[in-house]
Amino acid sequence: MSLPHILLGLLREPASGYDLKTAFDEHIRHFWSAELSQIYPTLKRLEKKGWLSSRAEASDRGPDRVVYETTPEGRQELVRWLRSGPAVGAERFAYLGQLAFMDELGDERQTRDFMVALRARLAAWRAELEAIEAEHFRAVPGFPDRLPTDAFHDHLGLRMGLHSLAGKLEWCDEAIERLDRRIGSSEPEAREEG
């Protein structure tokens, strides 16, 4: 039930479905994703609900664009969502499910391999967020303390990702360490790996 609200939020300025998909891939992807085939019908639905209005617009290249913008009702609904308190509690982490059943494999070295792979994925993600933050530092005047309010809010989201990933990476290291101790004490042979 959040995609409509994310679209409303993105439609601060008028945009086409295609534009919105670009925004998803560039900025929103860090906490949500959506396909064009989901965006187009959702926009139509929101227009029927009265939260958006649309108009056709000629394009420089390619076919006409259908440009949407929020109506006062749409804007009101966005504000209602923002004021309804943090939407927390429905998160789903498939990799924790995998981990929970990993003992089925009966070999803790496989759990270790899993944790090492997970650590690499999370570290890559963190590197990506760090690069974005570094770029902001370089390019945006007044970063981070004197940012205008919209850029400051973006920045808070980025920091959340970094803190959460830092915690998870600590956990990976802790888990790998404990697994090594268990593997080492149950099996006398040494095992080399970075």
Add this chain to the structure above:
Amino acid sequence: MSLPHILLGLLREPASGYDLKTAFDEHIRHFWSAELSQIYPTLKRLEKKGWLSSRAEASDRGPDRVVYETTPEGRQELVRWLRSGPAVGAERFAYLGQLAFMDELGDERQTRDFMVALRARLAAWRAELEAIEAEHFRAVPGFPDRLPTDAFHDHLGLRMGLHSLAGKLEWCDEAIERLDRRIGSSEPEAREEG
């Protein structure tokens, strides 16, 4: 595409749909959730696929139970999923969407209120996980280093939640601090709040 695999994982021992719902509410809820109305048809689908078999069983109280267990094919599919590497990247965080658009409200004190509310929710969640860990410490012999492999895997999941929440809570504190600085410097009146 993870619910079938989580059900396969839970069906290490034969269980009914009702039993599985109980397991979801007790253990799985920390990283996944499912309703009975989703579990029952999914079990039927998995049986048709040949991953589960079922038999009716008399119950002490209430109607007959339909007890499922994994077939060799089901077990093989679970192992395939476990070995396919960490399923990461599709996570969705609605509250980061809210935060990103919060500047629409044009008042950073509302962002601050939001962060305080979010902090409280996350802290409550952490307290819950900590209570579970404390109970394990008290009740489970050999905790945490000499656990049997299944309990050790459960424990890793718990630690992940704690580390991730710790990172997020740090972020909340950082954000609230920065917001206070911004609010304080833009508006001279003091503001009391816990």
Add this chain to the structure above:
DNA sequence: ACGCGCATGTAAGAAGTTACATGATTTC
């Protein structure tokens, strides 16, 4: 001529939620 980026969608199906329907037994 071919592919890429722009721009629109539809169709089919899987996954998930909320509400409803039924009925036994046990506990207060």
Add this chain to the structure above:
DNA sequence: GAAATCATGTAACTTCTTACATGCGCGT
């Protein structure tokens, strides 16, 4: 007698994914 727990589901709907269909204009 009422409420909780055990136990099964169906129906209607929303949400999301994957695959397909169409066509213009620009660069190589």
